[in-house]
Amino acid sequence: MKLLSDPKPFINPYLAGALLGLVLFFAFFVTGNGLGASGGLNRMLVLVEDTVAPEHVDRTPYLLSMAGGDANPLDSWVVFVTLGTLVGGFLSGWWNGRIRPETNKGPNISNRTRWLMAFVGGTFMGYGARFARGCTSGQALSGGAVLSVGSWAFMFAVFGGAYALAYFLRKFWN
Amino acid sequence: MAPFPIEELFGQAGAYLIYLLIGILFGAVLEMAGFAKSTKLAAQFYFKDLTVLKVMFTGIIVAMVLVFLTSGLGWLDYSRVWVNHTYLWPGIVGGLIMGVGFIIGGFCPGTSLVALATLKIDGVFFALGALFGIFLFGESVASFDQFYNSSFYGRFTLPDWLGVSTGVVVLAVTLMALFMFWGGEHLERIFGGKELHREPKFRYAGAGVMVALALAVLVIGQPTIMDKWEQIAAEKEPRLTNREVQIHPGEMLDLMNNDQLNLVMLDVRDEVDYNLFHIVDAKFTPLDSIPTLIDDLHGEPSNTVIVLMSNDEVNATTAWKMLVAENVLNVYLLEGGINYWLDIFGHGGHENCLTEPVINTEGDEELRHVFNSARGANDPAAEPDPHDIDVEYTPKVEIKVQQSTTGGCG
Numbered sequence: 001m002k003l004l005s006d007p008k009p010f011i012n013p014y015l016a017g018a019l020l021g022l023v024l025f026f027a028f029f030v031t032g033n034g035l036g037a038s039g040g041l042n043r044m045l046v047l048v049e050d051t052v053a054p055e056h057v058d059r060t061p062y063l064l065s066m067a068g069g070d071a072n073p074l075d076s077w078v079v080f081v082t083l084g085t086l087v088g089g090f091l092s093g094w095w096n097g098r099i100r101p102e103t104n105k106g107p108n109i110s111n112r113t114r115w116l117m118a119f120v121g122g123t124f125m126g127y128g129a130r131f132a133r134g135c136t137s138g139q140a141l142s143g144g145a146v147l148s149v150g151s152w153a154f155m156f157a158v159f160g161g162a163y164a165l166a167y168f169l170r171k172f173w174n
Numbered sequence: 175m176a177p178f179p180i181e182e183l184f185g186q187a188g189a190y191l192i193y194l195l196i197g198i199l200f201g202a203v204l205e206m207a208g209f210a211k212s213t214k215l216a217a218q219f220y221f222k223d224l225t226v227l228k229v230m231f232t233g234i235i236v237a238m239v240l241v242f243l244t245s246g247l248g249w250l251d252y253s254r255v256w257v258n259h260t261y262l263w264p265g266i267v268g269g270l271i272m273g274v275g276f277i278i279g280g281f282c283p284g285t286s287l288v289a290l291a292t293l294k295i296d297g298v299f300f301a302l303g304a305l306f307g308i309f310l311f312g313e314s315v316a317s318f319d320q321f322y323n324s325s326f327y328g329r330f331t332l333p334d335w336l337g338v339s340t341g342v343v344v345l346a347v348t349l350m351a352l353f354m355f356w357g358g359e360h361l362e363r364i365f366g367g368k369e370l371h372r373e374p375k376f377r378y379a380g381a382g383v384m385v386a387l388a389l390a391v392l393v394i395g396q397p398t399i400m401d402k403w404e405q406i407a408a409e410k411e412p413r414l415t416n417r418e419v420q421i422h423p424g425e426m427l428d429l430m431n432n433d434q435l436n437l438v439m440l441d442v443r444d445e446v447d448y449n450l451f452h453i454v455d456a457k458f459t460p461l462d463s464i465p466t467l468i469d470d471l472h473g474e475p476s477n478t479v480i481v482l483m484s485n486d487e488v489n490a491t492t493a494w495k496m497l498v499a500e501n502v503l504n505v506y507l508l509e510g511g512i513n514y515w516l517d518i519f520g521h522g523g524h525e526n527c528l529t530e531p532v533i534n535t536e537g538d539e540e541l542r543h544v545f546n547s548a549r550g551a552n553d554p555a556a557e558p559d560p561h562d563i564d565v566e567y568t569p570k571v572e573i574k575v576q577q578s579t580t581g582g583c584g
Contacts, residue, residue, distance in 0.1 A: 010208035013225040014355075014377050017232020020207070023199045024237035029244065030192060032177030033256050035200050037284035041301075042308050049312070062315045077193045082287065084197015089288030091198065092205035101293045104213045104280070111295075118212070118296040121279015122286065122303020123310070125272055129283055130311035131322070132268025134258060136282040137200070139265070141230060143258035145237035147332040147343060150260030154269040161273020166219035169277055173216045 008096040024145055033077060034142025038126065038135035040082020042066075046073040078138070106173040117172060132157075175405070176250045201288055210289040212280030212296050219277055222366035224358040231351040239387045242344050246394035248405055253468070253500050262325040279303065329469050341392030348388040352381050399465055402499035410498055414491060420509040423518050424565035426481055430455070431560050435573075436478040438471070440464075442493045443484050443512070447541050449548040451512070454557040456483065464493050468500045479571055483508035483515075486537025503574050509533060516543045518565065519555040 010016075027034055043066055050057045050067040057063045067073040093099045105114035129135035132154050134143065140158060143151025180189040207229045208214045217223035244250035276282055281289060281300045289297020315322055332347075333340045355377075362368040397405075413419050421429075429437050430453075439456035441448055448458045459467060471480065480502065484490040490507040497505045508515060510533035517531035551557070 010214075010225075011206045012374060012377075013207060013228035014232050014380055016203055016207035016225075017229040018236050018380065019203045020200075020229060020233035021236020021238075021240070023196065023203055024233055025240040026199070027196045028237065028241055028255050029176045029250055030178055031180055031189075031196070032254050033193075035196070035284075037282075037287060038304070038308065041283060041287075041305060042312075045305050045308050046312070049309070060312065060316065063312050077190070080190045080193035081197035081200065084194040084199075085201035085204070085284060085287045086197075086291045087194075088198035088201025088203075089205045089210065089291035090201075092202040093210065093288075093292035096206070098205070098210070099292045101295060103295045104211050105296065106213070106216075114296050115299045118279050118281070118299035119303035119306075121275045121277070122281070122300035122305075123307040124275030124303075125279055125281070125283060125286075125300070126275075126304035126307025126309075127311045128268045128271030128273075128275055128307075129304070130268070130308055130315070131271060132265045133261060135272070135284060136230075137284040139258055139269075141233060141237075142256075144234045146241060146252075146255055146257045147238065147340070147347075148258040148260060149327065149330045149332055149335050150262055150265045151258050152332065153260075153262060154265040157266045157269025158273045158276065161270035162219050162277040163273070165274055165277045170220065173213065173280075174220060 007098040007100075020141075021145075024141060028142075028146070031077070034138065034145070036078040036081055036134065036138035036142070037085060038129035039076070039078035039138060040080075040085075041126070042130060043073040043076055043079050044082075106171070108174075109172055113172075175248070176244070177254055200284075201291065204285055204288045205292065209285040210292045210294055210297065212289065212294070212300075215282075215285060216277065216280045217366070220365065221361040224362055227358050228355060231354060235348050235351045235384055235388075238344060238347060239384065239391060242340055242391045242396065243387060243394070246341075246391055246396055248397055248401070251402075251501070252396070253472075257329045257331060260325075260327040260330040261323065262327065264322050264324065275307075328473065339392075340396045341388075341394075344391045345385075345388040348384050352384070355381075399496050399499055403495045406499060407495075410495075414494070417509075418570060419494065419506045420487065421481065421506045421570050422509050422565070422567035423515045424563070424567040425569055425571065426508055426515075427558060427560050427563065427565075429479060429481070429571065430557075434477065436475050438474060438478055438480045440467075440480065440482050440493065441484075441512075442482060442489050443539075443541075447485060447512075449550055450541065450545040451516070451543070451549055451553055452551055452556065453483070453512075453515070454551040456551075461489055461493060464496045465500075468497070468502065471497065471502045472500075477573065478504060479573065480505045481508055482506070484511050485513050485539045485541050486511040486534045488535075488537065488539055504571070506571060510535075511537070511539075513537065513542045516555055519558045519563070 024035060046063055046067045049063060050073060057067050103111045103114055132139055139151050140155040144155055180192055208225060214223060215226055218226040241250065245252040279300045281297060283304050286297050286300040286304060290301045332343045359370055363370055429435060439453060440459045441452050441456040442459055442461050444460060482490040482493045487507065490511060494505055494507050514531055514533050
């Protein structure tokens, strides 16, 4: 393991973007589908809910559509994209010596505050991503590239929401 | 033509393997861009490091240009590419909530996965939070179901909305992205203290290539519905010449009385003939309106059978080619058209058939039967009673179910 060697620098953002565009195009060209992340998380969660409380899943229409009766919530393309994202992230991190336990945060807050923020922010993100029927990957990136009106409106809303609040949270990040 | 029916070609397991590979490439690119690092993502919102903007919009314009270039060249069928359906207001509200989550938590769902995979502890907490948020959504969505399903526009694209060609939008989005990069770099200089002259020169070449490709998309254009037909004509034309899709009036009458089916009848004649007489429940859809119906027809349930009709067969055949070119399934046309239908079932104007029924495949699309008033669907022949009539025919309708491209964050 390269755990302790110096991590390599990140690649140029335009180069990363071009690679991202090629991956996205490859996905559309071969499968007709784009990318996704929150949908896969959603289905993994539904699997747990279906194991713990199957009657509850059967009574909640939103969950039922993914796990009703014998349906396996993991039986969906987006689950495999999500699993792949984890594997790909790990492989690239390992290759570049960037796998190391750490907490990235602004200099003025403690680790614990950062973890709490991450959890709270994640909760908003997860809720909003389901509300908007897709996250930054599945809506903004994929829908944006194929010119969906809703995806573009969504994308501006994400940036708008974040910029609107950024000033008030500046102490946490700077 | 792409996209490929990967489940048919490689089986379910093979298809999932392809999705896994796509995910791996996606995760690797996110990691290489530095998206496992929350401080780098959050810096976007303080104008210090606009990596998020650059990666995201470069990704969008590269994929966009390639999608519409290959579509223009006839290699990719855009109608089978998943375009996220527009639910305008739920999307905007969800987006705002996500924006709040982004600045508080420092990740989005995809990037938190990569952070988790590289052992970033804040990424672990974020991913747990995201799961909790998704859980809360599943539990609460029933209470605002109506809003969640509101302002639905289906497959609605920027060219549809703006009323301009796809090429113009592709070029405009490309130029907008380049303008944002230019502005973004200046913001990085001001707020992040970056020295622009030390940025790599290849980005100018890249910008030039993107503009050139976007111009190529504009010049090549997108295939018209009849171009698409030409591409598949060799494969599909035999179905017309072998008369596999022209259904006998008797079969259509049975379809009309079959509760198991969702029968969609489209009458492509002009308004005068439609008002004189039409079959009950047949929709008035003149030929030039057919392209606007495609999305609705794609949204019909899988037990749908579509039957097209004109006075003879010529115009219905043209409409059939359009729908088949757009991958609408289970499309048939009424054999001999309305003229043959009236030959067989008669009508209020003259109860008994005056002549032997005639199938005029190359007919001039004139209504041969005389109506002295506009009867519309108020004519006995508009809805013949199947019990009174016994006609023999060879059934031709077979229902095929499409392997659907469902996408979004599924």
